[in-house]
Structure formats: C-alpha cells, structure tokens
Amino acid sequence: MSDRYTSCIDLHLVLRDGQQRILLGERVNTGFMDGAFHLPAGHLEDGESATTGLIREADEEAGIRIDPADLTLVHTMHHRTNSGRLALFFEATQWSGEVTNREPDKCAGWKWFSPDALPEQMIPYAAAALDHIAKQRPYSERGWDTTQ
Known part of the structure; x- marks a missing residue:
C-alpha cells in the first residue's frame, strides 16, 4: 500500500485598506529571502479550520482581529517547493485594531502598497498569486514539472 499524499497548508491574508492598497511585510532574520516583501501568512495548525x-x-503577526464573515477566499495555489504545498489566499477589507508589527524578529515592518505598484522584491509565489487575484483567476499551480 502506498503512502497517502500530505501537503502543508499555507494561509495568506490579502488585507486591503480603503484605497485598495495591500498590506505587505518586509522579511528579516528568517533565513529565506530576507528583505523581500510578503503578505501576512502562516501555516494551518492541527485541528484548525482555514479561517x-x-x-x-x-x-x-499584525495585531488585528478579523471576523470570519469578512474573509473571502480569492485564490488557491498548489505549489511545490521542497514538498507540495497548498496555499489559500483570503481577502479582507474590514478588521478591528491597528496594524502593528507583533513579530519584529521576523518582520522589519508593515507597509501599504498599491496593487499596480508592488515592490520588486517579493516572495515570487505571493507575487504570482496577487497577479492571479487581479485577473480573477481562482486557481493556479506553480513549481511542478509538467513533463512528468
């Protein structure tokens, strides 16, 4: 009997302010693409629902509270790094609290960016996902060898 496939589930927040700008944080001290920008994100823990x-x-990460009713799934990406990962991108335009950097050991700070003026240095799969979201594509795959 073969082993069942398992995948890490990544959760990403596309937080938009009243001007439709997107919140991005600059990575620091992570050992992976430090200096690049990324969405608020993390991994699903055992026993949790995605929302x-x-x-x-x-x-x-950002010190904000979001009502589950204010989250909309806007993109799903099946991407391959060192293993298969499923990335869920949820969008919110309402939240409570002030955006603050609650993990300064991993994030140099949060900044708002216009969707048409995103920073050049971004985590590549997150930049690709934002492009898919802008084009209203609900699903994408990235990093898989399509010749197999």
Missing part, C-alpha cells in the same frame, strides 16, 4: 488559522495569524 480560524488565518484569523490567528493576523492577530499574531
């Missing part, structure tokens, strides 16, 4: 995990991550 519960994302709400937890938003509070842990």
Whole structure:
C-alpha cells in the first residue's frame, strides 16, 4: 500500500485598506529571502479550520482581529517547493485594531502598497498569486514539472 499524499497548508491574508492598497511585510532574520516583501501568512495548525488559522495569524503577526464573515477566499495555489504545498489566499477589507508589527524578529515592518505598484522584491509565489487575484483567476499551480 502506498503512502497517502500530505501537503502543508499555507494561509495568506490579502488585507486591503480603503484605497485598495495591500498590506505587505518586509522579511528579516528568517533565513529565506530576507528583505523581500510578503503578505501576512502562516501555516494551518492541527485541528484548525482555514479561517480560524488565518484569523490567528493576523492577530499574531499584525495585531488585528478579523471576523470570519469578512474573509473571502480569492485564490488557491498548489505549489511545490521542497514538498507540495497548498496555499489559500483570503481577502479582507474590514478588521478591528491597528496594524502593528507583533513579530519584529521576523518582520522589519508593515507597509501599504498599491496593487499596480508592488515592490520588486517579493516572495515570487505571493507575487504570482496577487497577479492571479487581479485577473480573477481562482486557481493556479506553480513549481511542478509538467513533463512528468
């Protein structure tokens, strides 16, 4: 009998302000693409639903609280790094609290960017996902060898 496929589930928040700008944080001290920008994000923990995990991550990283009713799934990406990963991208335009950097050991700070003026240095799969979201593509795959 073969082993069942397992995948890490990544949760990403596309947080938009009243001007439709997107919140991005600059990575620092992570050992992976430090200096690049990324969405508020994290991994689903055992026993959590996707929205519960994302709400937890938003509070842990940015100090904001989001009502599950204010989250909309806007993109799903099946991407391959060192293993298969499933990335869920949720969008929110309403939240409570002030955006603050609650993990200064991993994030140099949060900045708002216009969707048409995103920083050049971004985590590549997150930049690709934002492009898919702008084009209203609900699903994408990245990093898989399509010749197999």
